[in-house]
Amino acid sequence: MAGTNPYANLCKSLSVDNKQYKYYDITALGDKFNRLPYSIRVLLESAVRNCDNFQVTEGDVNNILNWEDNQAKEDGIEVAFKPARVILQDFTGVPAVVDFAAMRDAVRSLGGDPQKINPICPADLVIDHSVQVDFIRSPDALQKNQDHEFERNKERFMFLKWGAKAFDNMLIVPPGSGIVHQVNLEYLARVVFNGQEDAVLYPDTVVGTDSHTTMINGLGVLGWGVGGIEAEAVMLGQAISMLLPQVVGYRLHGSLTPYVTSTDLVLTITKHLRQLGVVGKFVEFYGPGVKALSIADRATIANMCPEYGATVGFFPVDDTSLSYLRQTNRPESQVKLIEAYLKATGQLRDYESGDDPIFSQTVGLDLATVVSSVSGPKRPNDRVSVTEMKQDFANCLTNKVGFKGFGIPTEKLTTKSKFMFNGTQYEITHGSVIIAAITSCTNTSNPSVMLGAGLLAKNAVAAGLDVAPYIKTSLSPGSGVVTYYLRESGVIPALEKLGFDIVGYGCMTCIGNSGSLDENIVNAIEKNDLVCCGVLSGNRNFEGRIHPNTRANYLASPLLVIAYAIAGTVDIDFEVEPLGKKSDGSPIFLRDIWPTRAQIQEIERKYVIPTMFEEVYGKIEVGSQSWQALDAPSGNLYPWDDVSTYIKRPPFFDGMSKDLPVKKPIKNARVLLFLGDSVTTDHISPAGSIGRTSPAARYLAQRNLTPREFNSYGSRRGNDAVMARGTFANIRLVNKFLTKPGPRTIYLPTYEEMDVFDCADRYAQDNTPLILICGKDYGSGSSRDWAAKGPYLLGIRAVIAESFERIHRSNLVGMGIIPLQFLDGQNAESLGLDGKENYTINLPDKLTPGQHLQVTADDKNFNVILRFDTEVDLLYYKHGGILNYMIRKILG
Known part of the structure; x- marks a missing residue:
């Protein structure tokens, strides 16, 4: 159980404008602190402040403090991190709120108090992914598109408005306000949390259900994208389990030429870092060239972090950051408090001082070498x-x-x-x-x-x-x-x-x-x-x-x-x-x-100028007349509508008991899809339009909807029946079983070609477990929880890939799907696999992170790495997923 904080002696007092505040003085931890990258200092402060030897231990603190020795260890060092807040957008936020509503039902059915399902960590949701470009080139295009947005998404918006009232500690920003990451930058970001007198000050940190959450690092707020499932656990007060990252120092010097833009700069950095290989690492920018970049320029670079593959692209707070806070109409008292706290804790950066921390490796760029650029075509x-x-x-x-x-x-x-x-x-x-x-x-x-x-x-x-x-x-x-x-x-x-x-x-x-x-x-x-x-x-x-x-x-x-x-x-x-x-x-x-x-x-x-930000954000939570007119349900439990095609209670907790589930063996499994490299979450769970002949379209047509009413997969993420049918529905999906791209596969017992969902359904009727075989970087692209939930509903038990994108691997674990990785230098081709074999995966009763497991494919045997990277991953798997674990934990 949680105990008292062993670092309570580091809690000191700070006086700002004749008001007293508390803070944890991490500079008192000695010389090792002064050598740490600024991004790691943020992790260290969180560990010190939250240390209870239960969720966050003294071992976590020591491992982070000793980052210089630990970051290069081959197997990695696991540490706990508790973010200050969570940010959501509506595509990924709707399923999160749906899951919260379903968890309340599950807790009630198991005899618990559903009111205990509530965000503990503050959560902000910005509705920004629902509007489409239907009308253009006219003065009323904006209004017409917004009208269509409400017409298509009324059910979803009513559900979110219910959630805003039903759940504590959750802010929902209405549609028409802006893009989540820009609203985060201009309005939601605190930089330092808790400005009340006699309260504990601490850095603003954030995880979000959109991979471009990283944009906020341009302002010096450490944040990154996580799977929707993982974000829900954070909202429920859980710490994130993460591997202590290497930190690549990226030195900027020189100046951009007069005709070059920040976009050209970010595309240059993206190519450079992708070639360097920074997946799973932090990138921290430093050097005199940073001083010449505006916060918007830094945010542009930080935004593209998922495209160059790093966990974050971090710009520590400096004087330019403080000036931006003033420009965006943050109160002067708040800015003074932020500056005083960051100075006291060694977290305010001077990019021109040359007093740089230690990095895992350093690379650099002369800004004068950047030229006008584009990126593409794919x-x-x-x-x-x-x-x-x-x-x-x-x-x-x-x-x-x-x-x-x-x-x-x-x-x-x-x-x-x-x-x-x-x-x-x-x-x-x-x-x-x-x-x-x-x-x-x-x-x-x-x-x-x-x-x-x-x-x-x-x-x-x-x-x-x-x-x-x-x-x-x-x-x-x-x-x-x-x-x-x-x-x-x-x-x-x-x-x-x-x-x-x-x-x-x-x-x-x-x-x-x-x-x-x-x-x-x-x-x-x-x-x-x-x-x-x-x-x-x-x-x-x-x-x-x-x-x-x-x-x-x-x-x-x-x-x-x-x-x-x-x-x-x-x-x-x-x-x-x-x-x-x-x-x-x-x-x-x-x-x-x-x-x-x-x-x-x-x-x-x-x-x-600041008055613009004051006027725009002074009324942002009110919303349009259409939003104000929405008549949302009331009550703590959501009244599910059985005929709704947007919001449906998911089946994840059906038949759930208080006891741990019995794990079934993966024996004589079939490969649903045989995939290559760089399969993105767009390939797995597209967000765009619903094809008129797709399984999802047939489902909606059976409910008397016309193609004009189908909307997009992204807008229907609150309906598991649509999303399961939309899994692997991308028209550009390349499946090695077939000669041309498309959302199709082969039912191997008879070699019939059919839609992916229909094929999975046939296997389900046969009680045949399913797996996927993939190449490198499986699950790259946007963080998308349905890219894990959808395969789970299709009956996929394991994914064997050459490598996984960080967030997607986490999401697979969160849904109880086993991520397995080919040994270094091996892949399906080198092992002589064509995907048409029967697969048996040897799962011993006791699993350990990173252990090797044997896979049998007909007459071939080979080993794979179990990509449960931490003990927490294993804990979630034993419970059948992270949300099931949280329900059992709340039930005691």
Whole structure:
């Protein structure tokens, strides 16, 4: 049981503005503290403050304090960490609240008090993933999209509004407010917690159910994405069990050139760190170059952390951070308290002092070497300099199918396709831009690139340039503050003239909510097998994510989104090919209309001011009239509606008892899917549109819904029946059992081809256990709990992969699915496996983290590594999952 804190003697008093506060003086731990990376100091403070020798032990404190010796140990050192808060968005937040509601029912049915199921750790949920780009290029596009958002998601919104009233310690930010990570940066982040007199001060730390939670590290708040299942445990007061990370020191020096943007910088860093290999590590930025970066620039770099693979990309708090807090209208008293506390605990950074901590390894970048860049066509880490883009795209067309190839035959490279749009005939070919979106948390939080895009638009309009009307253009700001400063600076009319009207406040095109394309365009693309393009200021461009008909998708700064939209193609060299001509016939090049960094910064200083943040965030929790009019249920137990196709009580706790479940052996299991490398959570559990002939569509049609009412998988994450049918439903899924991509597989006893869900259902009727065989980086991409819940409902007992993405491995463990890893240097191919064997996995009664287990596949035997990395992982598995464990714990 929990005891008194053995480090109580480190609790001291701090006086700020004649008020007394308490804090734990971690600087008193000696010289080892002074050598620690700043990110590790945050972990150390949490361990010291929360040490009770139950959830967090003195061993955890000592292991963190001795980080320099422990971080390089081959097997890793397990430590406990208790975050200060949890952040959710509605795609991942709805299933979390659904699980909480179902847990209350389960506790009641087992004789317990359902009111004990409540967030103990503060939780903020921002509704930002539901709005879609249905309407564009009109003054009422924003209102129409928001109206459609409420029409489609009324049940979900009513459920969330119920949750806001039913659960203590949970704030829900209504739809139309902005993107979760920008709202977190501008409003929710505390930096230091607890400003009440005589209270204990401590660093703001956060875990979130979105992988881009890492954006908050740009402000010096340590935070990262976790699985929805793990986040729910944190909300219930559990510590996170984690391996003590290595910390890569990334030194920035020099200055960006006048025409380079922060997006170019982050794409450069993303490629560099992905090549270096930082999966499972912290990256901590330092050096004199950091001082030249705004908090928005730092946040842009931290945001893309999942794309370069690290757990966090951390920028410790410095004077620039404190200035940002003032700019975003945080009270001066709070800023003074933050500064005093961080100074007292050795956590305030001076990037120019040269007094740097010890790192596991150091790398660096001269900012002057960064050039204008995009990334694509299928991965965010495949950076291409803009000057090389034309040749790179040409190579991609002819390369064999892969991350940098589409396999287009030589004779079809010049294929063109004509179509009618609004009464006018147009022509498209390979490389034609079909979607151009200024979207996503990565860049819409950054005034420099947003105002830069506005100035570019203004210059383009003045030069007589325009954007073809068939290109689906959109602007979805990350918060109302963005609209405020775009309007005040006078650039909105030019943006609208080019088709970039404000269409919504949320994660839209980047999450796959790009809406439909004109049917004539779709037919023109499909008829001639064209590789058409999306260009977006986002962070994800995996296959099938942005839109089924944009096979190539490029991440770019908002300025380059506009530039490629004007060009109408990515098959252009901006250096030698003009965007258009002046009235006198002379060429207009991109360099003629591109604003300098100094011009942008001058506008930013003038128009991004505290009163904007005060006005926008002063009313953020009120919501729109539509939100206020929602009549949500009342009561502590949710009144489930059996006919609802959005909110359904999940079956995870059906038949649950107080006793531990008996584990069934995995004997003569079949492989449901035989997969390759880099299978993302988008492949496993897509968030986009529901295909009209899919199992999920058939389920909804049986409930009298029309295709127009299907909405997206992301919006239906509160319904397990839809999500199970949507598991592995991505049209770009490559299954080695089949010759072409798609959400299909083979029922091995008869070799019939069928939809994945239907095949799993057949195996369930046979009582056949299922496994997956995969390549490297299984589960990369967005943190998505349904990428683990869905396979669980399909009957998948284990996943054998060459390697796992960190969050997804954790989610598999949380659902009781066993993650197994091929031994180093081995894979399915080297072992001669074709996936059609019968598999038996030897599971001894006593399992230990990281042990080797034997797998038998017909006549072949091989060993795998059990990727239960900690004793806590094993504990969750024994209970059948983390939520089942929590229920039994609450029941005593």
